[in-house]
Amino acid sequence: MSEYKRIEITVGLFVFIGIAGMFYMALKLGEVGGLGADGYHLTAAFGDVGGVRAGADVMIAGVVVGRVDDVHLNERDRAEVSMRIHDDVKITSDAIASIRTKGIIGDRFIRIGQGGGEELSDGGEIEETESAISIEELVSKYIFSSDSSNK
Amino acid sequence: MTAVISMFGRLGRSFLGMVSRLGDATSLSSASLGLLPTRPWQGRHIVIQMFNIGVGSLVIIALTGAFTGMVLALQGYYTLAKFGSESMLGAGIALAIIRELGPVLGAMMLTARAGSAITAEIGIMRVTEQIDALEMMAVNPRARIIMPRIIAATLVLPLLIALFDLIGMGAGYLVGVELLGVNPGAFIAEMQAKVTTHDINTGWIKAVAFGFLIGVICTYIGYRATPTTEGVGKATTQAVVLSSVGILMLDYILTSFYL
Numbered sequence: 001m002s003e004y005k006r007i008e009i010t011v012g013l014f015v016f017i018g019i020a021g022m023f024y025m026a027l028k029l030g031e032v033g034g035l036g037a038d039g040y041h042l043t044a045a046f047g048d049v050g051g052v053r054a055g056a057d058v059m060i061a062g063v064v065v066g067r068v069d070d071v072h073l074n075e076r077d078r079a080e081v082s083m084r085i086h087d088d089v090k091i092t093s094d095a096i097a098s099i100r101t102k103g104i105i106g107d108r109f110i111r112i113g114q115g116g117g118e119e120l121s122d123g124g125e126i127e128e129t130e131s132a133i134s135i136e137e138l139v140s141k142y143i144f145s146s147d148s149s150n151k
Numbered sequence: 152m153t154a155v156i157s158m159f160g161r162l163g164r165s166f167l168g169m170v171s172r173l174g175d176a177t178s179l180s181s182a183s184l185g186l187l188p189t190r191p192w193q194g195r196h197i198v199i200q201m202f203n204i205g206v207g208s209l210v211i212i213a214l215t216g217a218f219t220g221m222v223l224a225l226q227g228y229y230t231l232a233k234f235g236s237e238s239m240l241g242a243g244i245a246l247a248i249i250r251e252l253g254p255v256l257g258a259m260m261l262t263a264r265a266g267s268a269i270t271a272e273i274g275i276m277r278v279t280e281q282i283d284a285l286e287m288m289a290v291n292p293r294a295r296i297i298m299p300r301i302i303a304a305t306l307v308l309p310l311l312i313a314l315f316d317l318i319g320m321g322a323g324y325l326v327g328v329e330l331l332g333v334n335p336g337a338f339i340a341e342m343q344a345k346v347t348t349h350d351i352n353t354g355w356i357k358a359v360a361f362g363f364l365i366g367v368i369c370t371y372i373g374y375r376a377t378p379t380t381e382g383v384g385k386a387t388t389q390a391v392v393l394s395s396v397g398i399l400m401l402d403y404i405l406t407s408f409y410l
Contacts, residue, residue: 004195007202014206018310021317022355029245029346055347 039066039084040122044097049079050108050132052099057109058083065089068110083110090119091126098130108132176371179293183370184301186294196299197306204265204300205307212311213318215260219252220244220319224326228333237331241338242345244323248316249346249354255402257312258361261304262394266369269300270390273373274383282374297374301366308362309355316354353409360405361398368394 049071058066066085074080085091094115101108112126120126187193227243273296276282285292320342327333369390376386 004199008198010206011198011201014201014209015306015310018313021313022309025249025313025316026348026351029249029343029351 039086041069041082041084042091042120042124042126043080043082044110044126044129045074045076045078045080046097046099046129046131047078048099048131048134049081050099050134052081052108052110052132056107058085058112059109060089060091060112060114065112081110091124093117093120093124093126094128095120095126096128096130097126099132101133172375175375176367179297179371179374180301180367183293183297186291186298187302189294191294193294193299196295197302200299200303201307203268204261204303205311208261208264208307208311209314211260211264212257212315215256216248216253216315216318217322219256219315220248220322220324221326223247223252223319224323224331228327228331237333238337239341239345240327240333241324241340241342244327245320245342245346246350248319248323250350251402251406253312253316253319254354254357254361255398257315257358258308258365258398259395261308261311261362262365262369262391262398265304266365266394267387267391269304269366269369270373270376271383271387273297273300273370274376274378274386277374277376277378278380278383297370300370301363304366304369305359305362308365309358312354312358353406356409357402357405360401364397364401365394368397 052068052071054068054070056068057064058068066083066089068081068083070082072080081097091112092115094117096113096115098111098113099108100111115128223244224240227240227247228237231237231239231243273282276296282292282296285295324335324338328335328338372386372390372393376382
């Protein structure tokens, strides 16, 4: 085997391992494998989304069942969140969507509490929503109420 | 008065010199790269350079990657434990390595290991008049010497950085989970949840850009080295310094664009 052939084979092996590494990373860590184009869309309008952005989790009982695709303002000045839910998770029409925070300073996510009605299909809307709980608002409410009781 | 004027003269001369060197480097590299599709096809030399630059740097890249991941696990654990969020260790290590440390440290190691060798090799070809000999034999030294090295560096660095990233994360896992006792499930799950395709792509863009930068700087400085023993030594130092500084500057620019 000539010297050049050996170099060629080594380089080929090296390129193969490198590209395999790139693919492995893209597949294992990127979103390609997880939630691709599958799933169905639902929307929900909130009075205040408090910082939920595209990519935020949608959870039922603490289990991730989907992702937020887009957040925009609708014609009634409410925040309309469109989300993509896994196909095998069915959400009922009387479910309640609320904005919660993981821990005290964690990410915002959307929690869905299931009801007992019929199942929503693609493009459906969750009508019952609860806005984000703002700690500042709670604090100011508390100060205000203790002020008035003192007087 | 004359002292002030001559001071401005020196400043102007050095600035103009810098601009003309930059232009020279650009025209030399672009002229060399333009020779890629022409005959004679230099594939054989590109493969040889990929061997020298890429395969030759595997061990040092693996070592750097492993220790980077390990120290990130230690430091990250120390910081995160203060907030009680050790479970984020995997995500922290993966993001730091994929977005920033992999491309930058990998490129720095390639500069030190292969970039310096490129400059010294081409510089010595200059000194020993091998480049003139090639011209005498009607072999274009740009196509034979410069172009294969730039192409090889650009192709090889993303592959090396992919290995750096994987080895770094693996070593981080070993230290974090086996040594420090972080929950392995949380480590992997947070890693997968927080790293996005965008993060990985940012890493590739940086890798290709850094590889190209190393190739261009190291070949240019070697090619234009003063043909003396001292000149080659100076050129090698200059190539390593310029490439390293260039990598860090380009890294900031790319990060600010692709964040």
